[in-house]
Amino acid sequence: MVGLSEGEKHFIRGGIAQGIRTDGRRRLQFRALSVETGVIPQANGSARVRLGATEIIASVKAELGKPNILHPDKGKVSIFVDCSPTAEPTFEGRGSEELSTELSVALQRCLLGGKSGAGAAIDLSSLIIVEGKVCWDLYIDGLVVSSDGNLLDALAAAIKVALSNTGIPKVNVSLSAASDEEPEVDVSNEEFLQFDTSSVPVIVTLTKVGQHYIVDATSEEESQMSSAVSVSVNRNGQVCGLTKRGGAGLDPSVIFDMISVAKHVSQQFIAHLDSKISAAEAAAE
């Protein structure tokens, strides 16, 4: 909950209309981004991402599981988001449930692609070990440690970093003679396969305040929004997910304009994030 006086609200709205925001940023400028990898040793991959005062920890864990009967040639990926009460007291107990579901559904929509698997960020068929028998179950958890707006973009960035940090153990399958028996799986402790994250998209949320839209809104700015559109864009500039928040209706032409602005901004953001990832990987070594 953000408590703002009339004067403060007017100041924020006026600043956005004039193209200079309360923290000195321009409308399409992100806050300072800091990236750390490998923060959780017991996970297969992890990352901490800070975007201004918003802080996210993402972890990726791989476990052996059984593929779905309907998709015997694919592994499984599940995404969960947890909003910790350390970030905001209203997140305590069931208070964060609605927000957590909203965020995890939005992330699933952006990362997992269509039902047929087309356009998915994570190639599910690369997670299969023995068709119909053994596959990797990938659990992606996002934790909101500190919240100052733009949670979805920060979560998506953190997940992208965590996935690029993820090593899936190499497995040796000893196929027994009878194919209906459970195959023996030997998980290697030393050899890891790097995950291909080139098609993992970033999410850019454009928040509409008054007549203009801004990226990377703080929670004060978010409290003044009429609506927001989150667009997820991959490296090829293809849109692979879109969610609208906020009740106010939008003119279709405004939405199309927002999509093209988001696409433009996302390419810069991807490049920026990539350089941060390689810097963080170099620092960790």
Added chain:
Amino acid sequence: MSAQAGTGTYSPAAAAGDKRREKREELRRHLAEDANWPRADGRSFHDCRPAFMQTGPTTAASGSAYAEFGKTKVIVSVFGPRESKKAMLYSDVGRLNCNVSYTTFATPVRGQGADNKEYSSMLHKALEGAVMLHTFPKTTVDVFALVLESGGSDLPIIISCASLALADAGIMMYDLVTSVSVSCFGKNIIIDPTSDEEAWQDGSLVVAFMPARKEITQLTLTGEWSDGKITNAVELCMDACSKLGDILRDRLKDTATLTSE
């Protein structure tokens, strides 16, 4: 399967599943590549299912509506405006409380409808921009949607049906909200998909639209889309939404003339 034959095991379920999958894959290929392959129910790609809508199926509610699009059957009741729960903080605008539930027999596998737990919040987001919340301060309007049978495009039908129920309850709105979804298969766009089509789609797009104000209240998209395709799909949806809006308006007029007679 050849290995299985060698060891002499026999599992009809797996084989049947495989055959079904092959058949679906073939259907998917046709939907993705052909210009106008007739769909399972005989529609062409840009045909919606025939819509049947009616107001007032439940008498206890302030307003209610029933919608039937092909196999999908939805009933929505609206209660209120009534006093907000005591625990709620004071609010000078009204609250809209939306809840979507599935009957246990709505899906082919019992109880599968519980997977769609985000539908309640999506219904709320689609409607809140259209309802004049300031006309009922301190009170709550409850919108309860029940899916009797899930046959594809559930959420858009719930949204359209809920806005009809809200209008039937006499809740002040800026406009009706209608919603239509499309599925994307390869280069083709298919409107108003059935659940079979939804299960194999490459991407989907749901638009909730206010036909008279020409504003989009909710838009969600999954899968990979190019710019041109998004524009086409959204325009297709908006066109269908406008036509659905006319149907909703006719239903409301029918009810009004019946009660005045």
